[in-house]
Amino acid sequence: MSATGIGASVRRKEDQRFLTGRGHYTDDINRPGQTHAYILRSPYAHAKIRKIDTSRAMAAPGVVAVFTGKDMAADSVGGLPCGWQIHSRDGEPMKEPGHPPLVVDRVRHVGDQVAVVIAESRSQAKDAAELIEVDYEPLSAIANPKKALEGGAPQVWDEAPGNLCYDWVLGDEAEIDAALKGAHHVTKIELVNNRLVPNAMEPRAAVGEYDPATGDYTLYTTSQNPHVIRLLMGAFVLQIPEHRLRVVAPDVGGGFGSKIYHYAEEAIVTWASAKVNRPIKWTAERSESFMTDAHGRDHVTTAHLAMDKDGKFLALKVETIANMGAYLSTFAPCVPTYLYATLLAGVYTTPKIFANVKAVFTHTVPVDAYRGAGRPEATYLLERIVSQAAREMGLDQAELRRRNFIKREQFPYQTPVALMYDSGDPGGCLDKALKLADYAGFEARRKEAASRGRYRGIGFSTYVEACGIAPSAVVGSLGARAGLYECGQVRVHPTGSVTVFTGTHSHGQGHETTFAQLVSDRLGIPIENVDVVHGDTAKIPFGMGTYGSRSLAVGGVAIDKALEKVITKAKKIAAHLLEAAEADIVFENGEFKVAGTDRKKAFGEISLAAYVPHNYPITELEPGLEETAFFDPLNFSYPGGAHLCEVEIDPDTGVTEVVNFVAVDDFGKVINPMIVEGQVHGGLAQGIGQALLENCVYDEQGQLLTGSYMDYTMPRADNLPNFTLDTHNVPAPDNPLGVKGCGEVGAIGSPPAVINAVIDALSPLGITDISMPATPAKVWQAIRSARPPLAAE
Template sequence: MNVTLPSAVSSGGIGARVRRKEDLRFLSGRGQYTDDLVRPNQLHSWILRSPHAHARINSIDTAAAMAMPGVVAIYTARDIEAAGLGGVPCGWQVTGKGGKVMAEPAHPVLASGKVRHVGDPVAFIVAETRAQARDAAEAVEVGYTSLPALPDLRAATAPGAPSLHDEAPDNICFDWEIGDKAATDAAFARAHKVVRFETTNNRLVPNAMEPRAAIGDYDPNSGEHTLFTTSQNPHVIRLLMGAFVLKVPEHKLRVVAPDVGGGFGSKIYHYAEEALVTWAAAQLKRPVRWTCERSESFLSDAHGRDHVTTAELALDSDGRFLGLRVETLANMGAYLSTFAPAVPTYLSATLLAGVYTTPAIHGQVKAVFTSTVPVDAYRGAGRPETTYLLERLVDVAAREMGMDRLEIRRRNFIQPDQFPYQTPVALQYDSGDYEATLRQALEAADYAGFEARRAEAKGRGMLRGIGVSTYLEACGIAPSKLVGQLGARAGLYEVANIRVHPTGSVTVFTGTHSHGQGHETSFAQLVAEQLGVPIDMVEIVHGDTGKIPFGMGTYGSRSLAVGGSAMVRAMDKIIAKGKKIAAHLMEASVEDIEFADGRFRVAGTDRSKAFAEISMAAYVPHDYPIEELEPGLEETAFYDPKNFTYPGGCHICEVEIDPETGGVEVVKFTACDDVGRVINPMIVEGQIQGGVAQGIGQALIENTVYDGEGQLLTASFNDYAMPRAATVPDFTVLTSTTLCTHNPLGVKGCGEVGAIGSPPAVMNAVVDALRDYGVRHVEMPATPLKIWSIIHGGGDALPQAAE
């Protein structure tokens, strides 16, 4: 493993390579996940799911099932409706062309009247044991009338296609656009060359190590509901479930997300199972638990990606970009998941400029309902789709213009002196140096020596290719006022409560949530840096709405940029109060007090007080400015960012293809990423490695396949390929830093960059390896069968352009 990252600058503070504090309990099996919790007198549940992709429910007979041993209750849509429960809400509203608001059909907790995808929940069975609940589910008799399935985007939008929802008779959720169509048309009219490109961003199933689980509990004495769940944002779950589904006030609903074993976006959303166990526990006055089986998660967890896009790029005779047109069909699945409408629009189309100075851009997105599992944000959420489109399109344009693929990028890069840079699609970038990341990556990858490696591989009968991706993404979705205007139904600020204890140890209550990112370490490093407290004296608390102020959770690489900034503000308040206490104790003016390295000093003197002395004085106020200050040392701060952050970088991939088998091997991968200030290099390295592994998985092996009847053919690990150690090579990971200009830490985010920059780098390398076969494009995933078919005649590839 070759790694070049900033060296430690202080013991335990910002920039230090601190080993993750949380890893001891995880690696030793002492983590506490939702399924590890055992509630007294608990019941178990099983969900009967639809075997049909689209069907009318004629009848549900539960009599035989209710008579089976151990069965306590069976609930159907009739019970849910009688109780007055609402449907699962969508958290983002999109307004399309002409001010037309998106179609927003009801998303029932249990299917009512019709089922709309294989896996749609039909009945909720509660029993003394899980096995009893599962057996009873098999005895529930459901009468269905099959209806035409609509698993395919194009088929669902074809004239005369049957409707999945009455509210969307043409199956279109919304038809949305961004950019200046007139200016873009004018740019194309004067173009020297127009390059057209079409691609599908393949559907993925997020497979976290820990499947989803939920336990509902109810205290009849207090009337308080408690939900334990595998969630990335418990406060949002409490808001959505309490206000819209169960209609329970917040003070009577507590949501706890303990250790979470990976999420990648799939655990952001409010799911029906969470509402079911919470409601059933109150009905039965006993805890009710549900744990998803892996095969079930393929049918119930929100999927990712699934865009079909056509793009046209207009260029002048020097290869400079003049205009870009993009039309996308985006799959929503059968229902609208929490953030689904935002993914192809505000998280994707707003980044169509990428790292380039394209002066005119027009994008159009049609969101489509299909009889498939709902689709929502998955690691990168819209940015991987746009980056893949742009970086493949730029390579195709270079080839058709007869230009070097590096030169065409450099000729169109936004330059450092152009920041802040206003794009034609709403966003304004604050900082970046795309030439620097490209140059650093090229050197580390030994790009100049590639042709010699290609020749050597050819001598062994192998096809070797190299691919480059220069990308940009947007993180830390913000600000609340702006996203509210764009359709978000929640604020996107973050909160931190800093509690300094009498002896100087610190507890941080944060609204973010960790599911593998290492928050307990990196957040503690922020405290160590700013307050001068040893890192082992810092505790990070998250994931419990009963303990922390209202926060928005973790997704979109927002934890440090937004949550960390809230921590900085809260610690600023701690220091400001500490200065007043120190000034009183040392009989000095507050203006003369300085704070550094964990000590309050009177400027220009040797008089000082340690941080712990000040905290003790705050809690034992024998000598204390009680007239002006309350006792205690605890502060809360909220941070609502002014803009997105914009990480970017360059990924370079080398592959070898065995023409006899079509097998593609990634033999070398170099990533140089600008993630802003690096808090912990080891954590940054791990995040990038994980993201690259997922990106390679999408490019080479992962794919979700439905047949014409809407049956999921890739519904287990037997058929859905996941990246393994042999799939990925050793990585070379580097950082090249420009600071974010609008948050106090200068951080940009690193959790998603690997999954964003890597797929086009891999596929550009695959196409480069196949250059002698006249291949213009290969769709993801580049499976051995697909590549073998291309090499030996026919296959899933576009022919060489005619010009």
């Protein structure tokens, strides 16, 4: 291993600009003649719009234009498209109502876009927006997904009776019911996977610009996948030919899934820039982000796990209600179906599984993929019900899991819910985690905590994730409306330096370092000689962006395939220059050698010959050294692992302290251990945040009650322990690099580990359930209910 190659903990190249305040974000972009947009948003969750009067706003200082939904409709602007179609159990396609960038006659959630003001400054646009008079007719609203299915509930869409988007199934229900009926023991659990607000460091922003001289449009935006935005917005919303639309996503300060999607503001500023013939900039306020960025999770689930007398799992039945919000966001329909139900086998050999998912519309912000996207929901369900089953069966938590684990020698393993896991070793991960957590010494620590008046508990979570979503033919058959391959282009310059163009996008993952390490290792050149370009559709080949932990497992492999093409061509050039047979050329450590001799050429000499072809096999090869490759995986990659959480609870306050957290994960081949560790840290922070602190709450009329950091509690440093991390890696056989995703595992494995630890701590009181988030008030109330206060109290 070289100092900068694969396996080295190289410091991130991009941090130099980020840590010195020289990052270049969308809000840093200012175009000549630029104007500013402010969006007027609905204060109601559900209301008819009788009339909009913009005359006073138009007369306000600095106002350039005011547009409503009728203006966009007059230009035949389309609705925001959904990128995945699901069919119900009866074969009917899901209900897919329109999603106009600016609503025309009815608002369906607090924050829905009603009008846009374009002005010389942002403050002028905001002031003018307050002068717009909207005559609303308030209507009854529904925010609770379970109640949305009840008779008489307010209807979100006329075309979706009963608020049902789809009623989807996987598996044979009758077979599962028979297995449950004949089982020795059945564990039942009811869960809520709480709604979350993503809260990236950088709020969303967009700058639209139209060039009347060429008819070209440019959109600068905070996006995880600029090519997808160009495709969706250009083809389906604004009807702009792709060659006339450039989308640029510069540095992006965090995404976590919330910046995958095509949002209304992107279409609004792009369309309006041509109407006013000037660039238009929009940047979200944090309060706007709370009520417009796609939210995550929001499941209500009942599950039954059947076991024999020895605790072997026989069958699992899962019934889930998934909240879609008021509209279908870009990838929303696939999250509670193909990214959730297909992971319900987890790391276990459960032979029979049935899942029914009812997706419902409510008068809330649309819900879509958020760090983990379906896999955290599946893992939370499984690990909660397995832990409860262990308590009911009187078995040790680790022992019940071991009895049902897929063993390493059983891989590749075909699950009953469609997926075939390519590799893994759940038992090996758990064994290492138990040792690192000193599981054997836990009871002594529990007794010591009790002597201080504290409840101490330990929680388990053993998980598997499917990431690098693919292959295209498979996801296409399941309803995806896009290919999920990736592209990489390697341009070798005459002096031997390299520029890599990738269709993936970095928003905190360290691509500029990791991909450079990959190139440095393969070509034997200094990492400083490698530049990575992403985020600009005018520069990069068509790619699908970054989400689902796909960047390395899909995008990195595409780059590696392009590197292989470069090396193959370079060998031909070297053979000509060294007057040897191509079969005798060996490439290693940046040099082309004739096997068995001391004759050699450096990589830079070969690249120079490719561009200055004075002595060149011109009849065989074209000049230049630049190659492009596409990679469409044969399968997902399957990271997995074991997370153990230890907590202490103060019964007087209900405060839960995470005193120890151990995570042992399987990432396959690791390119940069330091970056991987950082990704795990971030995911664990988000997972612990969901388990103990974060909760997006609407009242009965659809008003957002947690619309700021005063109400929505984000995790802070003092909420987190020093993590103990390790890996137990099994290389992925289905991609040439052997890599697996790492960006989402922390958020997948940690929530059930934390909640299982809380329940374990409170189990002496007879408490068997605590819902997320386990806030101090909720935990304190559970303790008081289980242990009534003395009369003196």
